Structure formats: C-alpha cells, structure tokens
Amino acid sequence: xxxxxxxxxxxxxxxxxxxxxxxxxxxxxxxxxxxxxxxxxxxxxxxxxxxxxxxxxxxxxxxxxxxxxxxxxxxxxxxxxxxxxxxxxxxxxxxxxxxxxxxxxxxxxxxxxxxxxxxxxxxxxxxxxxxxxxxxxxxxxxxxxxxxxxxxxxxxxxxxxxxxxxxxxxxxxxxxxxxxxxxxxxxxxx
Numbered sequence: 800x801x802x803x804x805x806x807x808x809x810x811x812x813x814x815x816x817x818x819x820x821x822x823x824x825x826x827x828x829x830x831x832x833x834x835x836x837x838x839x840x841x842x843x844x845x846x847x848x849x850x851x852x853x854x855x856x857x858x859x860x861x862x863x864x865x866x867x868x869x870x871x872x873x874x875x876x877x878x879x880x881x882x883x884x885x886x887x888x889x890x891x892x893x894x895x896x897x898x899x900x901x902x903x904x905x906x907x908x909x910x911x912x913x914x915x916x917x918x919x920x921x922x923x924x925x926x927x928x929x930x931x932x933x934x935x936x937x938x939x940x941x942x943x944x945x946x947x948x949x950x951x952x953x954x955x956x957x958x959x960x961x962x963x964x965x966x967x968x969x970x971x972x973x974x975x976x977x978x979x980x981x982x983x984x985x986x987x988x989x
Contacts, residue, residue, distance in 0.1 A: 912938035
C-alpha cells in the first residue's frame with residue numbers, strides 16, 4: 800500500500816508539472832517542423848484559369864490560394880521575377896464576411912508598405928506615398944539597386960450602407976524594376 804501511495808504521489812506531481820507547462824504554452828503557437836502554424840490554411844497551387852480574376856497574359860504566373868472560413872486569398876508571382884531584379888507579384892483577397900473600408904484603408908496600406916520595406920531592408924523614411932484615387936494608393940521604395948512600387952486598391956461588392964467607399968475585395972500589386980527610379984513606368988505597370 801505504501802508503494803501505491805508513493806506511485807500515486809509521483810503521478811499527481813507529474814500531472815501538476817504537465818498541467819503547469821501546458822497552461823504556460825497556451826499563448827505559444829504550435830508549429831509543424833516546416834514552420835507552418837498548425838491550424839493555419841496552407842497555400843495550394845492552382846492554375847490561372849481556376850483563379851477568381853482574369854489576367855491578360857497568365858502563362859508566366861504561378862498562382863497559389865488559401866481558403867479560410869471568412870476570407871479567400873490568392874498570390875500571383877511572375878516566374879520571371881528575380882530576388883534582386885525585376886519583380887511582379889499580385890496579392891488578391893476577398894472577404895466572405897464584412898468589407899474593406901476607406902476608414903481603415905490608409906493605416907492598412909501604410910502598415911503593409913512598412914512591412915514590405917522591412918522585407919526589402921529599406922529604410923522606412925525612404926518610402927514615398929501617392930494617392931491615385933479614393934481607394935487606390937501607391938508606395939514607392941528603393942530595394943538595393945532596384946526601385947519598386949506597391950499599389951493597393953479596394954473593389955468589389957459593397958456591403959452595408961457606408962458613406963465611405965468599401966468593397967469585399969482588395970488587390971495589392973508590387974512591381975520592381977532595375978536601375979534608376981521611374982515613377983511613371985512603375986505607376987502605369989499597376
């Protein structure tokens with residue numbers, strides 16, 4: 800009987816330690832060996848014809864999609880793009896619930912531009928912004944010897960009676976060219 804109570808005490812202590820370590824880990828994200836967060840949607844390759852929108856000349860693009868319960872995303876990458884050279888990438892997102900609005904547009908756009916600058920290793924002070932319309936902005940930023948522009952536009956079905964512009968979709972296009980800055984060329988590439 801003494802052996803059993805010692806065993807039970809050891810099991811109880813182990814359960815307390817396990818319980819404490821699990822409760823401490825609740826705030827942490829569980830990841831696969833590849834680094835993907837468990838429960839997060841994975842990018843799946845699709846053909847351009849299976850996309851939700853048309854591109855004039857899709858044969859150079861690799862298209863991937865992610866499907867969530869409340870949103871759908873596509874990432875288009877021109878396969879001729881190079882890491883430190885010319886680049887063309889498109890990110891498309893559609894909401895199943897809610898909408899993108901002009902009230903949050905400015906902050907979201909600038910946050911994305913700062914994130915892109917961080918990805919490129921560009922100083923945030925080097926970003927220049929241009930407003931093309933109420934729901935279409937561009938950010939120009941250097942990337943090594945290249946110059947890039949990221950544009951973002953809200954469009955699609957308006958949900959609700961908002962007085963500001965809104966839509967259930969947005970698209971972000973990033974274009975980079977080698978050499979000296981050429982804002983008109985980067986702007987017309989969007």
